[in-house]
Amino acid sequence: MNAALESRPDRQSRLAYRASLSLRAVSVSRAGRRVLAGVTFDLSPGEAIILKGANGSGKTTLLRAIAGFLPAENGAIEVQSGESTRSSASDRRACIAYCGHADAVKAPMTVRENLSFWARLYGAPERRIAEALASFALQALADTHAGALSAGQRRRLGLARLVIAAKPIWLLDEPTSSMDAASSARLVALIENHRREGGAVLIATHDRIEIEGARNFVLEALETA
DSSP: OOEEEOOOOOOOOOOSOOEEEEEEEEEEEETTEEEEEEEEEEEOTTOEEEEEOOTTSSHHHHHHHHHTSSOOSEEEEEEEETTEEEOSHHHHHTTEEEEOSSOOOOTTSBHHHHHHHHHHHHTOOTHHHHHHHHHTTOGGGTTSBGGGSOHHHHHHHHHTHHHHHOOSEEEEESTTTTOOHHHHHHHHHHHHHHHHTTOEEEEEOSSOOOOTTOEEEEEOOOOOO
């Protein structure tokens, strides 16, 4: 196994969301090389886990495998939602919002048009566009083309998908990259609100993010011959 998990704190949540994530002895290879082996943990409603590890330890690979974009060679990745267990990649994605390194922003479109596109993609009500703009202080940029945004502003726009999608489980890869302290604080506030509603969050980061009661899960790079 190439991971270590800190002890779980006691936490109670208002369970507006009721989805949990379970990994059992998960192994993943990329380009013929084993990157992850024997990864096991549970993420329950209302919880947050900070995924730590050196470059090459497999943080991004693990998030992409959970999100269903990479296959697991061995083990099981399951989402428990209500009375159903979702183990296939397509079924898991119904409960997961993944924000990776790429911000998925379309440069020729305005901020509002990007959010509107995502609302149509997720089948979300139009009212969530205003909520997403407010959550990341993007109102003044709503009619600005995304190609004209700074790196931090583009990052905020990409993360605004979380509000649009309204999925119970969030997978975030270096979410505070390029963001200033105020924007990072907004993200933390959004995460805490999501957890109060029973949402669960898994964050891969090198940055220091202060999230109350979050557990650390440390991935160690596998030795290679």
